[in-house]
């Protein structure tokens with residue numbers, strides 16, 4: 499051991515080394531992770547899996563697996579010709595009175611003293627940047643939502659297959675939306691120049707089953723943003739709303755579905771109306787989530803926290819909404835998703851049946867002009883139920899769609915004729931009543947004459 503120590507001393511004298519320790523947790527908080535430690539872990543992943551003799555495999559949910567250095571394992575990395583020696587260790591000691599062991603994991607970086615400037619000036623920055631890029635590349639989109647009485651978001655991995663290619667709607671309208679989203683994504687400097695926060699609002703409206711939720715999924719997939727699905731009915735008051743909204747990340751879509759049905763509409767009273775209501779004192783104490791609270795976040799002072807965000811409201815009844823909520827500037831683009839047009843049908847036929855054209859298309863086109871059917875209903879008919887022993891062909895699916903369209907038209911017609919018949923019956927009855935009353939009148943006149 500004496501020889502070893504002497505050898506180490508001579509080596510340190512001839513080739514002086516510097517050591518940097520990167521602990522897993524911040525110095526003053528056991529719970530708070532050191533973000534640079536995470537960056538090192540990401541950065542070393544590729545080198546570790548190629549070089550290290552001992553590795554740890556950690557599941558990251560789903561089919562994702564991360565390989566990282568095992569304890570007491572070392573690897574080398576090269577940067578601008580300099581050799582960087584990395585090691586991964588754990589310091590264990592008996593700390594408290596309960597004899598619980600504390601484990602402090604850390605990475606060490608050893609390099610020659612002459613590379614000090616290179617490491618401090620460039621290498622550490624290079625690690626941070628590379629890990630950021632790698633995280634962005636392997637990032638999984640998340641879908642967040644809030645639950646009752648909690649001011650926290652819970653998340654799941656978001657894997658929705660909807661894209662703008664599979665979304666059935668008019669091509670011009672679709673292209674307009676895609677261009678708008680692309681412009682938004684590339685307009686960081688423009689928003690800074692005009693003094694506006696980097697946000698954009700979309701209002702999606704239309705009957706149920708016309709693809710509002712599907713479009714949100716397509717937007718998230720197109721931009722590669724996370725989704726925050728805000729359940730307004732679970733938000734207690736404005737303070738909770740602010741806590742939730744300030745805890746959303748940038749590059750995200752904030753969604754409030756069915757805004758006409760949420761708690762906010764119950765609160766859309768003018769101040770005068772509120773004062774006149776007896777129970778409002780209690781109501782406001784219990785539930786002080788106001789429209790102005792929400793608006794403040796969308797384009798008030800609070801909108802400044804966080805950038806590159808999209809806000810999407812969906813509704814089935816656009817006419818029921820408070821104009822303040824959807825005025826231009828708050829909701830920059832109003833997008834109507836309506837019943838299935840012929841163009842939308844062609845997208846569905848391509849998706850579901852892999853058809854670009856078919857002799858039956860003309861008949862469908864004519865029927866769609868007179869009939870309101872949602873894309874969801876068309877999709878339901880066109881989808882091939884593969885559980886069946888015989889997979890039905892495209893022609894059968896189209897014929898079925900035509901039957902559905904004709905049947906509904908007939909029903910509508912029948913409905914109309916029934917209505918007509920009813921009104922005619924009513925007419926007859928009223929005429930009869932009139933006749934009766936004239937008869938009665940005549941009788942009373944006769945009686946008068948007699949008297």
Ligand SMILES: Nc1ncnc2c1ncn2[C@@H]1O[C@H](COP(=O)(O)OP(=O)(O)OP(=O)(O)O)[C@@H](O)[C@H]1O
Nearest residue numbers: 664665666705706707708709710711712873874877
């Ligand atoms: N425009 C569309 N393009 C492709 N598929 C659609 C479209 N509209 C509806 N669909 C299909 O119908 C299903 C229901 O659509 P979606 O949930 O998007 O409707 P919605 O407008 O959000 O309805 P609601 O108002 O009831 O929330 C989707 O899963 C999708 O398969």
Ligand SMILES: [Mg+2]
Nearest residue numbers: 710711712755
């Ligand atoms: Mg929906």
